[in-house]
Amino acid sequence: MKHPLLLLLLSLIVFNCKEHVKSVHHVLKINGHLGQLEIKNSSDYTQAKDFVFGKYNYKDNRRFTKVKAIHASKVLFLDTVVYKAFIKMYNAAAEQGVTLKIISGTRNFNEQKAIWERKWEKYNTLRPMERAKKILEYSSMPTSSRHHWGTDLDLNSLSNSYFSSGKGQDIYNWLQTNANAYGFYQVYTEKTNGRTGYNLEKWHWSYLPLAHEYLNFYNFNIAAKDINGFKGAELANELNIIEDYVNGISKKAKDYK
Numbered sequence: 001m002k003h004p005l006l007l008l009l010l011s012l013i014v015f016n017c018k019e020h021v022k023s024v025h026h027v028l029k030i031n032g033h034l035g036q037l038e039i040k041n042s043s044d045y046t047q048a049k050d051f052v053f054g055k056y057n058y059k060d061n062r063r064f065t066k067v068k069a070i071h072a073s074k075v076l077f078l079d080t081v082v083y084k085a086f087i088k089m090y091n092a093a094a095e096q097g098v099t100l101k102i103i104s105g106t107r108n109f110n111e112q113k114a115i116w117e118r119k120w121e122k123y124n125t126l127r128p129m130e131r132a133k134k135i136l137e138y139s140s141m142p143t144s145s146r147h148h149w150g151t152d153l154d155l156n157s158l159s160n161s162y163f164s165s166g167k168g169q170d171i172y173n174w175l176q177t178n179a180n181a182y183g184f185y186q187v188y189t190e191k192t193n194g195r196t197g198y199n200l201e202k203w204h205w206s207y208l209p210l211a212h213e214y215l216n217f218y219n220f221n222i223a224a225k226d227i228n229g230f231k232g233a234e235l236a237n238e239l240n241i242i243e244d245y246v247n248g249i250s251k252k253a254k255d256y257k
């Protein structure tokens, strides 16, 4: 009986090694770079994972730019490529009498954790799952927010009703017609046609030429067990955070190549 068991154990070890090599191979072959970061070794790989988790200092990062006061309601940062694209869109909108204002840009892990845990306390009468689901209507678990990537921004107002009449409606109509041409897409659309995850957010726009690359990396390399370090993190797996929330984006964004 010893032999078959030993054989089984050995084959399991070999299989696991192969799987590991295969996953790293995927990373190197399909995601040989992540944005401007070349992934050549395991340290680059760790850095890439930390990046998509927001575990880095964007204020000291050469790839990030502080947004000018004219474009934003407060001090905030965006990936430089994204900001350049935004300025083009901003100018085009301004020519047609539409004023875009960024109200939120890049947020790192700790900033997202502060938002999450403030809401976690706010809903402390709810049971853990309900508590998390309530927050997830509009806010991400730290490590799973697109705002970590410097590619996503919130515009003008954090209220859908603002965009339903008057000036707000003009802004939203303009964005719907023109934003895609500048690389920006609304990712949290109506939850019709089976979109899962966060509620409708008319204010949240994502620069897909970069963000779709980060999402691909995320899907290849991150599992629910990697989501940790804040209150309620242990619910990530049961809540299908990666499948339903990180990938709960509009069809257009899913189909983006």
Ligand SMILES: [Zn+2]
Residues within 6 Å of the ligand: 104, 147, 152, 153, 154, 203, 204, 205
């Ligand atoms: Zn947002």
